[in-house]
Amino acid sequence: MKSLFKENILEEANTWIKSNQKVVLATVIQTWGSSPLQVGSKMIVNEKGIFSGSVSGGCVESSVISESIELIKKNSKFKKLEFEVSNENAWDVGLACGGEIKIFIEQIN
Amino acid sequence: MKTEILKEIIKKKSSKQQFAVLTNLQNSNSEIFELGKNLSKEFENNKTEIENYFKLKKNGIIEKTEIFIQNYIKPINVVVVGAVHITQYLIDFVQNLNFEITIIDPRKYFTTEQRFKNINVINEWPDEAFKKIETNSHTALVALTHDPKIDDPALQHALKNKFFYIGALGSKKTHLNRCRRLKILGFKDEEINAIHGPIGINLGGKSSPEIALSIISEIVLENYKRN
Structure with a gap:
């Protein structure tokens, strides 16, 4: 996405915070090879695991959600996550497309 | 990221001028960058590189640093x-x-x-x-x-x-x-x-x-x- 002005994930994060939810913001900070979403793609997760937005088109979301819930539980500020290519036959987290991505998760508070 | 920064970004988006958000990946501190704006101590050592990424509208981790830059570009x-x-x-x-x-x-x-x-x-x-x-x-x-x-x-x-x-x-x-x-x-x-x-x-x-x-x-x- 060349222009991010109207992407409304941050506005949505703000709405969640106003309704007293704990919010973790996940951002794609680096990619290698054929990863599905570009650098800057965002997703938000609350303490219950409800999420909005996307960081990989479905490949690693579940792991980002559990890491985000963990971040809230431990009350840590941030964490860097790295995902590599997965075995296509396994029901495992990873990128079937053969790419690699680095995701930064951080609490908004 | 602090809630205040989040609100500041949202406000900035409505101004429809190009800006960028810098994040220090070592402590998750963020701040807004615009051309000509002074940077805090956290980022000022990398001012030249930040400006280059901003001019190229390039998103990513600035080489040899732990700074992530995301540009907000005026929509067509x-x-x-x-x-x-x-x-x-x-x-x-x-x-x-x-x-x-x-x-x-x-x-x-x-x-x-x-x-x-x-x-x-x-x-x-x-x-x-x-x-x-x-x-x-x-x-x-x-x-x-x-x-x-x-x-x-x-x-x-x-x-x-x-x-x-x-x-x-x-x-x-x-x-x-x-x-x-x-x-x-x-x-x-x-x-x-x-x-x-x-x-x-x-x-x-x-x-x-x-x-x-x-x-x-x-x-x-x-x-x-x-x-």
Whole structure:
């Protein structure tokens, strides 16, 4: 996405915070090879695991959600996550497309 | 990220000027960057690199640092002349793609609020309407009335102001006549040839949503070509 002005994930994060939810913001900070979403793609997760937005088109979301819930539980500020290519036959987290991505998760508070 | 920074970013987005958000990946501190703005101690050592990424509108981790930069770029504006049926479908596509949209149509019965809720609709002739909006090389024109009285002045404005995309609805014959009129007005062949007519990528469909899809596809294609 060349222009991010109207992407409304941050506005949505703000709405969640106003309704007293704990919010973790996940951002794609680096990619290698054929990863599905570009650098800057965002997703938000609350303490219950409800999420909005996307960081990989479905490949690693579940792991980002559990890491985000963990971040809230431990009350840590941030964490860097790295995902590599997965075995296509396994029901495992990873990128079937053969790419690699680095995701930064951080609490908004 | 602090909630205050989040609110500041949201506010900044409404100003529609290019800015960037810097994040220190070692402590998750963030701040807003604009050209000419002083940076806090956290980021000032990398000012030159930050400015380079900003100028190139490049997102990512700045080399040899732990700084992540994300640029917020001014969205392109799609000006649609003619508040017709195709326009209603164009709105959805344009909004999902994060573009802005402005609709111009002097015909009041076309521009009722019921048809275009929360959209910037200018109910005037193109010459007057263009005085009210900023247009430049980030603007696209979609002329859909196929009435020369309304479309032609808009096309002239778009040509003079170097819009990155200019498309006009109508058959090959209609388009030839249109080109002839513009030539008489003094526009050069190369300028006139830049007008996409018949408008849109030929997908084969004739329904309004299909035409809207073919137009928006062409705009996206042209937008990537120039970047």
